[in-house]
Amino acid sequence: MIKTNFENYPKGARFIYLLQELLGRGIFNAEGESWRAQRKIASYEFNTRSLRNFVMEAAAVELHNRFIPILEKSSNLNKVIDIQDLLERYTFDNICKVAFNVDPGCLSGDGTSGSEFMKAFEEATTLITKRFISVFPGLHNLKKFFKFSSELKLERSIATVHKFADEIITSRLKESDGKSDEDLLSRFMAHSEYSPEFLRDIVVSFILAGRDTTSSALTWFFWLLSSHADVERKILDELEAVRRRSGKDRVERYGFDDLRYMHYLHAALSEGLRLYPPVPLDTKDCLKDDVMPDGTFIGKGWFVTYNAYAMARLESVWGEDCCEFRPERWLEEEEGGKGNMVYRLESPFKFPVFHGGPRICLGKEMAYTQMKLVAATVIEMFRVEVVAEEKNPPEHVLALTMRMKNGLKVRIRKR
Numbered sequence: 053m054i055k056t057n058f059e060n061y062p063k064g065a066r067f068i069y070l071l072q073e074l075l076g077r078g079i080f081n082a083e084g085e086s087w088r089a090q091r092k093i094a095s096y097e098f099n100t101r102s103l104r105n106f107v108m109e110a111a112a113v114e115l116h117n118r119f120i121p122i123l124e125k126s127s128n129l130n131k132v133i134d135i136q137d138l139l140e141r142y143t144f145d146n147i148c149k150v151a152f153n154v155d156p157g158c159l160s161g162d163g164t165s166g167s168e169f170m171k172a173f174e175e176a177t178t179l180i181t182k183r184f185i186s187v188f189p190g191l192h193n194l195k196k197f198f199k200f201s202s203e204l205k206l207e208r209s210i211a212t213v214h215k216f217a218d219e220i221i222t223s224r225l226k227e228s229d230g231k232s233d234e235d236l237l238s239r240f241m242a243h244s245e246y247s248p249e250f251l252r253d254i255v256v257s258f259i260l261a262g263r264d265t266t267s268s269a270l271t272w273f274f275w276l277l278s279s280h281a282d283v284e285r286k287i288l289d290e291l292e293a294v295r296r297r298s299g300k301d302r303v304e305r306y307g308f309d310d311l312r313y314m315h316y317l318h319a320a321l322s323e324g325l326r327l328y329p330p331v332p333l334d335t336k337d338c339l340k341d342d343v344m345p346d347g348t349f350i351g352k353g354w355f356v357t358y359n360a361y362a363m364a365r366l367e368s369v370w371g372e373d374c375c376e377f378r379p380e381r382w383l384e385e386e387e388g389g390k391g392n393m394v395y396r397l398e399s400p401f402k403f404p405v406f407h408g409g410p411r412i413c414l415g416k417e418m419a420y421t422q423m424k425l426v427a428a429t430v431i432e433m434f435r436v437e438v439v440a441e442e443k444n445p446p447e448h449v450l451a452l453t454m455r456m457k458n459g460l461k462v463r464i465r466k467r
């Protein structure tokens with residue numbers, strides 16, 4: 053366990069601090085410290101590495117034991133599948149495993165409780181988004197009073213979501229034998245006493261943060277790749293080089309160190325995220341009168357929204373080719389003049405897809421690890437062909453995250 057002196061931290065900040073320690077040290081570090089230098093921070097070393105291994109193992113087991121066999125089967129049967137739905141199930145199982153050491157089995161088995169929860173979760177987030185964007189704020193209070201069907205539906209969905217989360221908390225509170233101390237919730241609970249309601253909110257936040265985001269990113273990525281054969285070819289070349297370097301043959305799984313050498317894939321995923329950010333809009337509520345750095349006045353209670361989707365399409369931010377899918381914009385020559393192209397970090401204020409500042413996404417490195425593992429493994433084994441009738445580009449759903457309205461129908465071909 054990480055030992056941190058939390059005495060001077062208020063409760064909420066302790067949680068964020070702990071998570072920053074657990075998740076915030078990654079493949080490409082924003083402060084520009086090298087990976088090796090970070091590893092010298094001895095007090096965290098064992099624990100962060102153990103968490104990283106736990107994350108990798110959970111992602112790989114779900115991928116190889118469940119996701120890939122489904123793709124293989126659909127390829128053998130030449131069946132059209134909805135890859136968005138599959139990815140959502142994959143990321144849901146995965147975030148539950150990493151965050152709470154629970155396997156809802158959405159990709160296999162009967163997965164009933166997981167599927168019921170997923171449906172309720174989706175319904176609740178959609179209904180809440182509708183409240184949020186309503187032209188009559190507060191109308192929902194009236195609807196609630198008169199028991200409109202949408203409000204009753206929301207009540208029911210929230211009850212299902214809470215039941216799922218409560219079961220996790222109850223079982224975790226009973227386990228005091230330290231058996232499952234690798235997951236995020238156990239690590240978090242080991243540091244302090246929290247009320248079951250507070251822990252329930254943590255569980256729900258983890259699922260919200262970790263499920264639809266990575267699945268949305270991968271869905272748009274596979275859609276983009278289906279019309280950019282040149283990018284796919286470069287990824288395949290890089291994967292071959294990574295295998296040559298590590299001496300692993302095609303049947304061996306990629307490890308965390310292999311992922312660190314996939315600079316082009318990292319760039320291609322970032323380019324997909326830039327054009328189709330899983331959180332396209334982010335809104336903040338101003339607590340007291342303030343002035344933005346450019347002199348704009350913001351009054352107390354005003355909403356301030358930035359639109360990452362629109363920012364990606366501004367020539368003033370990304371240049372004339374802003375609308376093109378061009379992973380090369382994320383690469384630069386390695387320092388020391390070896391001629392290798394390596395991933396180049398971008399300012400989070402230009403690329404706010406993971407937010408920026410002190411409240412930047414804490415799962416960013418975990419998300420890249422998961423996305424790179426899935427993308428590398430799938431691309432190496434299969435061609436993902438988007439079926440012709442799919443709209444171009446596919447329609448979005450009006451929700452917190454940028455999902456495709458009708459999923460993404462694809463055929464899977466073995467390489």
Ligand code: HEM
Pocket residue numbers: 068071258261262263265266269329330331334404405406407410411412413414415416418419
């Ligand atoms: C491609 C994937 C992801 C994207 C694009 C993304 C994006 C974001 C964004 C935009 C925020 C800021 C939200 C706000 O303003 O309140 C955020 C916060 C957060 N994300 Fe992610 N996220 C991703 C994956 C993940 C994963 C896998 C986790 C795993 C647990 C995670 C955990 C969190 C947490 C805990 C916060 C809250 C941080 C805070 O409030 O200080 N995210 N993320």
